[in-house]
Amino acid sequence: MTASPSADSTRRTPAGDSGRADLRERAFTALTAARARTALLTDAVSDRDLTAQHSPLMSPLVWDLAHIGNQEELWLLRNVAGHDSLHPEIDPLYDAFQHPRAERPKLPLLGPAEARRYAAEVRGRVFDLLERTALEGSALLDDGFAFGMIAQHEQQHDETMLITHQLRPGEPVLTAPDPGPPQGPPPAAAEVLVPGGPFTMGTSAEPWSLDNERPAHDRDTGAFWIDTVPVTNSAYQAFVADGGYRDERWWAPEGWDQIHRHGIEAPLFWRREAGQWLRRRFGVTEPVPADEPVLHVSWYEADAYARWAGRRLPTEAEWEKAARHDPATGRSTRYPWGDEDPTPAHANLGQRHLRPAPAGSYPAGASPLGVRQLIGDVWEWTSSDFLPYPGFRAFPYREYSEVFFGPEHKVLRGGSFAVDPVACRGTFRNWDLPVRRQIFSGFRTARDA
Numbered sequence: 001m002t003a004s005p006s007a008d009s010t011r012r013t014p015a016g017d018s019g020r021a022d023l024r025e026r027a028f029t030a031l032t033a034a035r036a037r038t039a040l041l042t043d044a045v046s047d048r049d050l051t052a053q054h055s056p057l058m059s060p061l062v063w064d065l066a067h068i069g070n071q072e073e074l075w076l077l078r079n080v081a082g083h084d085s086l087h088p089e090i091d092p093l094y095d096a097f098q099h100p101r102a103e104r105p106k107l108p109l110l111g112p113a114e115a116r117r118y119a120a121e122v123r124g125r126v127f128d129l130l131e132r133t134a135l136e137g138s139a140l141l142d143d144g145f146a147f148g149m150i151a152q153h154e155q156q157h158d159e160t161m162l163i164t165h166q167l168r169p170g171e172p173v174l175t176a177p178d179p180g181p182p183q184g185p186p187p188a189a190a191e192v193l194v195p196g197g198p199f200t201m202g203t204s205a206e207p208w209s210l211d212n213e214r215p216a217h218d219r220d221t222g223a224f225w226i227d228t229v230p231v232t233n234s235a236y237q238a239f240v241a242d243g244g245y246r247d248e249r250w251w252a253p254e255g256w257d258q259i260h261r262h263g264i265e266a267p268l269f270w271r272r273e274a275g276q277w278l279r280r281r282f283g284v285t286e287p288v289p290a291d292e293p294v295l296h297v298s299w300y301e302a303d304a305y306a307r308w309a310g311r312r313l314p315t316e317a318e319w320e321k322a323a324r325h326d327p328a329t330g331r332s333t334r335y336p337w338g339d340e341d342p343t344p345a346h347a348n349l350g351q352r353h354l355r356p357a358p359a360g361s362y363p364a365g366a367s368p369l370g371v372r373q374l375i376g377d378v379w380e381w382t383s384s385d386f387l388p389y390p391g392f393r394a395f396p397y398r399e400y401s402e403v404f405f406g407p408e409h410k411v412l413r414g415g416s417f418a419v420d421p422v423a424c425r426g427t428f429r430n431w432d433l434p435v436r437r438q439i440f441s442g443f444r445t446a447r448d449a
Ligand SMILES: [Fe+2]
Pocket: 067, 071, 096, 153, 157
């Protein structure tokens, strides 16, 4: 069986008027959904809360709000439509590369009302543009890419703002229904054998995929076993109870340093009380649920657990092969379940719930080999550094991905409950520093066959 870039499932929009109307509708829906979520996250707190910095790791929420509008203005109104800057004096304030998060609260930022007005002003003009522009003729416009990129950007900031909510002290302000127990049959086995051989990694066909997901290319892996579900809190508690945080054998040297420097002995937001592990989740303190995927662990913690368990983290290629490769056809699909866009039956996405679903949920979202919850629930750390694919081309700007390539960043895959479907695909790549644990990160383990 061979895999080739042509085995990458295509999803081109048909050309012609009906195709362009579909694209317009898709872009309009994606932008509208992102703004509704932004409003939910920023209307939930007071103006004082919006302008406060709840953690030096995060921006004040009001910075994210105006930055969302500013990036939309930059890419859609200035680059695509050729307009001048609406408010040139504020542009430098919202350039993420000019001001690190820690210094943003000291900037003369727009206040909450001004930031909302600015984002709405930009959005009104963007909808006018979307109605009249031909969605073709340039790399930014083809398939409505720039509109899709901006909808993804806003949703990614919504995820960042949800992290700020998680770090924020005080009473809970967000609510959502719980996912409930798994529906359908439990997985047949704890791990799944993925056959060795080539498969198609990355994509050249997904219209709104970002530069680092491109191009589709052949990748070979050996045969490997991978966990059917993400590592659960109860499994992780066994590592903690076994003295995992006190045994240097399991830790990469920098990870060992980090847990000692910061006195870390459990995932972030956990605390031990009266012989029980509790966690704080969006302002609520509750017993750590045994059957949920573990959340808020660093790459070092994930790596140490895997060694303790006699296993390892999957490589990024192994993760994507487990998620996309259909051994029956040799094709790589868009998602583990096929090419269909995610529905609530497939995965826990889009902040529909404010927590991961229990391990074993979403049998309808399983891969052809039966691996579950690859998409949604928790971002999954892989063992791999964030590197370009062969043939990578920075687009539309170097700062999107290229400047982050290298050994400092580890790749996370699959999205979390906080990720919207528009920014989640079998090919989507996230990256972060291996010390990070405020993100919605978990993991699953693997071993050579
Ligand atoms: Fe941004």
